[in-house]
Amino acid sequence: MPSTVLITGASRGIGAAAARLFAQKGWQVAANYCQSEKEARALAASHPGILAVQADVADRGQVDRMTKEVLHQFGHIDVLINNAGIAQQKLFTDVTETEWERLFSVNVTGVFHCCQAVLPGMIRRQRGKILNLSSIWGMTGASCEVAYSAAKAAVIGLSKALAKEVGPSGITVNCVAPGVIDTQMNAALDDETRAGLREETPLGVLGKPEDVANLLFFLASEQADFITGQVISPNGGFVIV
Ligand code: NAP
Numbered sequence: 001m002p003s004t005v006l007i008t009g010a011s012r013g014i015g016a017a018a019a020r021l022f023a024q025k026g027w028q029v030a031a032n033y034c035q036s037e038k039e040a041r042a043l044a045a046s047h048p049g050i051l052a053v054q055a056d057v058a059d060r061g062q063v064d065r066m067t068k069e070v071l072h073q074f075g076h077i078d079v080l081i082n083n084a085g086i087a088q089q090k091l092f093t094d095v096t097e098t099e100w101e102r103l104f105s106v107n108v109t110g111v112f113h114c115c116q117a118v119l120p121g122m123i124r125r126q127r128g129k130i131l132n133l134s135s136i137w138g139m140t141g142a143s144c145e146v147a148y149s150a151a152k153a154a155v156i157g158l159s160k161a162l163a164k165e166v167g168p169s170g171i172t173v174n175c176v177a178p179g180v181i182d183t184q185m186n187a188a189l190d191d192e193t194r195a196g197l198r199e200e201t202p203l204g205v206l207g208k209p210e211d212v213a214n215l216l217f218f219l220a221s222e223q224a225d226f227i228t229g230q231v232i233s234p235n236g237g238f239v240i241v
Helices: 013-024 037-046 060-074 097-125 136-140 146-169 191-200 209-220
Strands: 004-007 028-033 050-054 079-082 128-133 171-176
Touching (some): 004 013, 079 209, 128 146, 128 209, 146 171, 171 209
Parallel strands (some): 004 028, 028 050
């Protein structure tokens, strides 16, 4: 029976790179998207084994419907990758309550919804792996990204606590906290800022979505069976703890 993974936010960037890698390795992949239907359908069409599934992870009803659809198609979910996320760069004093709430709804409550949706099946099978995307900013904090930093720090706390709670059920929970990765999320950065970020990175380059996908694939594999409750940061040396 092929292994199965549900990846949220897989219509582009890190999620799409992960979907392609898992599919190439023979996994059945449920690639979630919220708005980018065309991109998600193109991804699914390009790789047999990828199923595009729509849901806004911030919406409990949509997540439950999506999970049912994936379970109907695949029978079970071995791995959940909570990758869907949104960012915002703004002075803290200018952030509106609506913006703050949406950022937390997608980046934190979305993780809560998806974990709650897949865990009953994983607990029944006494196996499963959950990987949650945090960020270096969730570890160090970033100026003008207070809401994002706070949300990504919450994902770290959620992951550590959940790892303790579901470890006895044979389920691992880890956080992947990337550094600056060259995706649409950073498309608004100007050349000077990008050059500055490269300069601050000991390896001298921005990360590629595939750099993160490779780590996710390792953490989803049996080679990572004894790793849980950890925050692992592919960041080119930008943050060293
Ligand atoms: P991206 O290119 O902007 O892609 C974001 C993905 O999330 C898209 O597929 C988008 O799908 C999906 N998404 C957004 N809101 C959603 C929602 N409500 N429900 C379901 N899907 C939703 O971002 P990325 O750079 O690949 O980032 C992926 C993850 O890594 C995020 O959690 C991000 O915070 C984290 N991360 C990124 C970086 C970086 O430098 N890029 C660094 C550290 C951490 P639709 O277009 O269909 O809405």
